Amino acid sequence: MATTQLTASSVTVSARSLASFEGLRPSSVQLTSFGLVKLGRLRQNRFRGLVVKASAVVAPKFTSIKPLGDRVLVKVKEAEEKSEGGILLPSTAQSKPQGGEVVAVGEGRTVGKTKVDISIKTGAQVVYSKYAGTEVDFNDAKHLIVKEDDIVGILETDDIKDLKPLNDRVFIKVAEAEEKTAGGLLIAATTKEKPSIGTVIAAGPGPLDEEGNRRPLSITPGSTVLFSKYAGNDFKGKDGSDYIALRASDVMAILS
Incomplete structure (x- = not known):
């Protein structure tokens, strides 16, 4: 029977606080001395706490995404593959991008009795909070659906010192x-x-x-x-x- 393994270098799991994998059948888990977790016969409720987060994948049959409310759809800028000196960076050393291009915006929100439109326009280059939003794979590119309040600022040039x-x-x-x-x-x-x-x-x-x-x-x-x-x-x-x-x-x- 096929098994799934998680290395201890990426996830720390104790025998008493194993948390739930959403969507996995209650097959079994074995904890080896080398820190590997194998799916086996432990009940599903032994897994409650361990969360594996992945991007939502939008099927090719959908051709557009319309964010709602005060949300913004951002096409994520690709991670730098080279240093400023031209040296290739391994994937583990590439910094997670914090910016991208706005490709769609919601209709805004209501504050009190006032309708407030989103001030960010499509095409704007923005910087957002590092851990904000929901990642989405769409049209073979990484996107992020994020609230307007999680947009840190607008970058009008390619130098961060000009951030608005x-x-x-x-x-x-x-x-x-x-x-x-x-x-x-x-x-x-x-x-x-x-x-x-x-x-x-x-x-x-x-x-x-x-x-x-x-x-x-x-x-x-x-x-x-x-x-x-x-x-x-x-x-x-x-x-x-x-x-x-x-x-x-x-x-x-x-x-x-």
Whole structure:
């Protein structure tokens, strides 16, 4: 009988917390000393917790996808296969894309008594939150159905420093890490602490209030700010600088 195996390097499974594979028949599971899981005769309820996520595949007979409400359909940009120096990257080293082209938008949403249209137009190049949305395979290409609020910003050029943030997000150029201690000792690159201070490059138009009106942000471009250390989406600019896009609520203070 055919078996299915999951390597321990990708999934950690304990004998007491095996979780459910949706759609698999309750055949059996055996746990070997080498960390392999084999489908066998264990009951299905022993698998509740382990989730295997895959892209939804749209059959070729469907020729279009129309997102609903405040959702946007994005054709995902392919992962870089080469480094800036032209070196081929193995698949494990290729960074997951965080951007793509908008190919369809929903009809918008209602806030209070106000109908709010989606501000993003088809054809726009956008950057979205790393773990947002639902992946869809359509027309032999990767797509993502994502809510408008999960779109970080619009990229009008091919350089991330020109990102135009949306809604309540701000775009910050991160300050460089200190290379010396207060006593003048050089700090090794591996021990440099990630800075949480930077300069605001651009700010979004602000969030919507309960009546559907924009509330401008109190943070303006040019401000030096202290932000939450693990918030937002990090980017590397063509100039080698570090940038971050995050919500205004993740900015803790303005420095002067």
